[in-house]
Amino acid sequence: ELISKGNHRHYMIKEIYEQPIVVAQTLRSYLRRIDETLTLPIPDFDLSQIKRVTIVACGTSFYAGMVAKYWFEQFARVPVDLDVASEFRYRAPVIEPGGLALFISQSGETADTLAALRHAREEGQKIAVVVNVPTSSMAREAHLLLPTHAGPEIGVASTKAFTCQLAVLAALAANLARAKGRLSDEDEHSVVKHLAEAPAALNAALAYEDTIKAVATEIAMARDVLYLGRGTNYPLALEGALKLKEISYIHAEGYAAGEMKHGPIALIDETVPVIVIAPSGPLFEKTVSNMQEVQARGGKVVLISDYDGIQEAGAGCLATITMPKVHPLIAPLVYSVPVQLLAYHVAVTKGTDVDQPRNLAKSVTVE
Numbered sequence: 546e547l548i549s550k551g552n553h554r555h556y557m558i559k560e561i562y563e564q565p566i567v568v569a570q571t572l573r574s575y576l577r578r579i580d581e582t583l584t585l586p587i588p589d590f591d592l593s594q595i596k597r598v599t600i601v602a603c604g605t606s607f608y609a610g611m612v613a614k615y616w617f618e619q620f621a622r623v624p625v626d627l628d629v630a631s632e633f634r635y636r637a638p639v640i641e642p643g644g645l646a647l648f649i650s651q652s653g654e655t656a657d658t659l660a661a662l663r664h665a666r667e668e669g670q671k672i673a674v675v676v677n678v679p680t681s682s683m684a685r686e687a688h689l690l691l692p693t694h695a696g697p698e699i700g701v702a703s704t705k706a707f708t709c710q711l712a713v714l715a716a717l718a719a720n721l722a723r724a725k726g727r728l729s730d731e732d733e734h735s736v737v738k739h740l741a742e743a744p745a746a747l748n749a750a751l752a753y754e755d756t757i758k759a760v761a762t763e764i765a766m767a768r769d770v771l772y773l774g775r776g777t778n779y780p781l782a783l784e785g786a787l788k789l790k791e792i793s794y795i796h797a798e799g800y801a802a803g804e805m806k807h808g809p810i811a812l813i814d815e816t817v818p819v820i821v822i823a824p825s826g827p828l829f830e831k832t833v834s835n836m837q838e839v840q841a842r843g844g845k846v847v848l849i850s851d852y853d854g855i856q857e858a859g860a861g862c863l864a865t866i867t868m869p870k871v872h873p874l875i876a877p878l879v880y881s882v883p884v885q886l887l888a889y890h891v892a893v894t895k896g897t898d899v900d901q902p903r904n905l906a907k908s909v910t911v912e
């Protein structure tokens with residue numbers, strides 16, 4: 546073990562706690578605080594000419610890509626296709642010239658993602674790669690290399706690489722928006738300012754570990770858990786469910802809160818905890834009304850929101866987890882912390898092998 550766990554019991558919790566520092570480290574390459582500007586590595590192609598973005602990844606990196614899809618479409622108004630790598634390769638995707646294909650990977654070696662990258666390259670796409678290992682195969686094959694500076698990630702379930710990916714993707718989305726003439730200087734300053742607030746907000750989120758630990762003892766008894774979110778918090782619901790499955794072996798599903806009525810609502814009873822990720826903001830009321838549909842059916846809700854959100858909707862929940870109030874742009878980074886900590890403490894309560902969960906590999910180099 547070349548890298549030590551320090552005072553921590555597992556690599557995973559150490560890596561969760563590293564997030565304020567590694568996100569700050571990552572952001573340093575993508576923004577300049579002094580004049581509040583974005584500083585992306587200069588691509589050897591013209592970003593303003595990009596007509597379509599195809600995002601491909603696996604696992605947790607795929608969920609970072611899903612958040613990015615919301616951002617690219619919202620800020621840059623560029624249409625985005627999104628696929629898991631194993632589907633992208635074999636579904637005969639229509640890839641038009643002039644597109645940007647974006648691959649996201651902690652390791653840079655995931656076999657399916659790498660094969661998808663090579664396919665997109667052959668199809669004449671410009672290749673951008675968000676990767677944590679700068680010497681990896683994907684890094685070498687990119688036209689535009691966008692490193693995350695998370696440092697080595699040992700825990701099989703990805704944590705700090707994910708939040709660093711989000712930081713890079715937010716900067717890339719803003720860059721693309723700027724290249725497309727959709728980001729004024731003032732908007733750019735405000736994006737930089739909000740992104741720069743992420744490390745402190747991640748720190749503040751970590752301060753709620755004890756509350757989350759208490760919630761985890763309840764969740765550890767469940768057989769099934771549902772995660773709900775809207776907008777960029779929908780991918781976070783998927784990521785929360787993935788984290789819980791990976792390390793605690795509890796069956797969990799993430800769902801778009803508004804889609805719950807088309808199926809999972811049938812599962813709701815007092816034995817299926819529902820984790821609702823709902824920072825206050827434009828989608829808050831809608832999410833809360835989905836949450837109330839759960840409560841009306843006897844479902845037990847854990848609401849993760851900020852102080853205002855919890856004041857407004859926290860009554861009647863099994864538990865609430867208060868996050869710092871943050872700009873919606875950085876909410877996916879900040880709300881990663883409680884879903885990671887929840888999965889971690891459930892796994893610890895259950896006594897599973899947190900860093901080396903059964904049947905999983907850190908880097909999947911077979912198809």
Ligand code: G6P
Nearest residue numbers: 604605606650651652655703906
């Ligand atoms: C494996 C790991 C996950 C990871 C996924 C994608 O399944 O267990 O934690 O998210 O691979 O890996 P990558 O290195 O491409 O991000």
